Amino acid sequence: MDNLRENTPELSKIKKENPFRVPENYFDDFSARLQMKIEAEKKVVPAPKNRIIQMLKPAIGLAASFVLIFMLVYWPLKTFSPKQVAENNDSIVIEEYDNENEYLNLLESIDENSFYALLDEPVKSVEFSDEELMSYINTNISEYEIYLGTDF
Amino acid sequence: MDFDDRGIIADLKQENKRDLAFHTLVNKYQERLYWHIRKIVMNHEDADDVLQNTFIKVWRSIDKFREESSLYTWLYRIATNESISFLNANKRRSFMPLNDVNEYLVKNLESDPYFEGDKIQFKLQEAILRLPEKQRLVFNMKYFDEMKYEDMSKVLDTSVGALKASYFHATKKIEEYLKSSD
Numbered sequence: 001m002d003n004l005r006e007n008t009p010e011l012s013k014i015k016k017e018n019p020f021r022v023p024e025n026y027f028d029d030f031s032a033r034l035q036m037k038i039e040a041e042k043k044v045v046p047a048p049k050n051r052i053i054q055m056l057k058p059a060i061g062l063a064a065s066f067v068l069i070f071m072l073v074y075w076p077l078k079t080f081s082p083k084q085v086a087e088n089n090d091s092i093v094i095e096e097y098d099n100e101n102e103y104l105n106l107l108e109s110i111d112e113n114s115f116y117a118l119l120d121e122p123v124k125s126v127e128f129s130d131e132e133l134m135s136y137i138n139t140n141i142s143e144y145e146i147y148l149g150t151d152f
Numbered sequence: 153m154d155f156d157d158r159g160i161i162a163d164l165k166q167e168n169k170r171d172l173a174f175h176t177l178v179n180k181y182q183e184r185l186y187w188h189i190r191k192i193v194m195n196h197e198d199a200d201d202v203l204q205n206t207f208i209k210v211w212r213s214i215d216k217f218r219e220e221s222s223l224y225t226w227l228y229r230i231a232t233n234e235s236i237s238f239l240n241a242n243k244r245r246s247f248m249p250l251n252d253v254n255e256y257l258v259k260n261l262e263s264d265p266y267f268e269g270d271k272i273q274f275k276l277q278e279a280i281l282r283l284p285e286k287q288r289l290v291f292n293m294k295y296f297d298e299m300k301y302e303d304m305s306k307v308l309d310t311s312v313g314a315l316k317a318s319y320f321h322a323t324k325k326i327e328e329y330l331k332s333s334d
Binding site: 023 | 174175186187208272274323324327331
C-alpha cells in the first residue's frame with residue numbers, strides 16, 4: 001500500500017469510495033424479480049425439445065412421403081424397366097466373357113425356356129460342300145491355328 | 153470455502169432444498185456481484201440485466217459446479233464472463249470499432265443518473281475506462297474489491313505474475329491520466 005502511495009501520488013489522493021448508486025430498494029426487490037424468472041425458466045426447460053419437433057413435423061412428413069414415393073415408384077421403375085434389365089444383363093455377359101469358363105457361363109446366361117426350346121428343336125443335319133468348308137476355314141481360322149490343331 | 157457456502161452447495165444438490173438454498177445464495181452474493189458487474193458495464197440497467205443472466209446461468213449449471221473450486225470464485229467467474237459477453241454483443245450490434253468501446257462506456261457513465269461521484273471520482277472512472285479490458289478488470293478487482301491475486305487468478309484464468317504486471321501497468325496509466333488532465 002505504501003508502495004502504491006509512493007508510485008501513484010495522484011491516485012492516492014482520491015478517497016477510495018464507491019461513486020455509484022442503485023435505485024432505492026433495488027437489492028430487496030432483485031431477489032423476488034429473479035425468483036419469477038427462475039420459475040419461468042423451470043417451466044420453459046422441457047419446451048425447446050417439443051418446440052423443435054413441432055417445427056420440424058411438416059418437414060419430416062414431407063421427407064417421409066418423398067422416401068415413400070421413391071420406394072414405391074421411382075426405384076421399381078428404374079430397376080425393372082426393360083432397358084435397365086437389358087443393360088444389367090449385358091454387363092453380366094461382359095463380365096463373364098472375361099472368365100476362363102466362358103462356355104459354362106454362356107450356358108448359364110441362357111434362360112431356361114430358350115434352353116429347352118433349343119433341346120426340343122429337331123436336329124438338322126448340317127451339310128456343306130468342300131468349297132464352303134475351305135472358305136469358312138480361310139475366313140475364320142488362321143494358319144497358325146490350323147498348324148496347332150494338326151496331329152502329327 | 154467458508155462453512156456457509158458448503159451448506160449452500162450441499163443443499164443446492166438436493167431437489168427438495170434447492171429453491172431455498174438458491175435464495176440464500178442470491179441474497180448472500182447479489183450485492184458483491186452487482187458491484188463487480190456494474191464496474192464493467194457501467195450503466196445500472198445493463199448491470200441489472202447482466203446480474204439476472206448471471207444468476208440464471210448459475211441456476212442452470214449448479215450440477216456442473218465442482219466442489220474443489222470455491223463458490224465465490226465460481227460466481228465471480230460467471231459474472232465476469234457474462235459482463236464481457238454483454239459488452240461484446242453490444243459491440244457487434246452497433247458495429248463499434250474496438251477503440252470506441254471505451255468512449256461508449258464513458259458516455260454511459262456521463263449519462264448515468266446513478267453516478268454520484270464528484271469531479272475527481274469521475275476522472276478516476278474515466279481513467280479506468282481508458283484501460284485495456286483485462287487491465288480494467290484487474291484494477292477494479294484489486295483496487296476496489298481488494299480481491300486476493302490467488303482468487304483473481306481463478307476467476308480470470310491468468311497467472312498471479314501476469315495479474316501483478318497488469319495491475320502495475322494499470323495504476324501507472326491511471327496515474328499518468330490523472331496528472332495529464334489536471
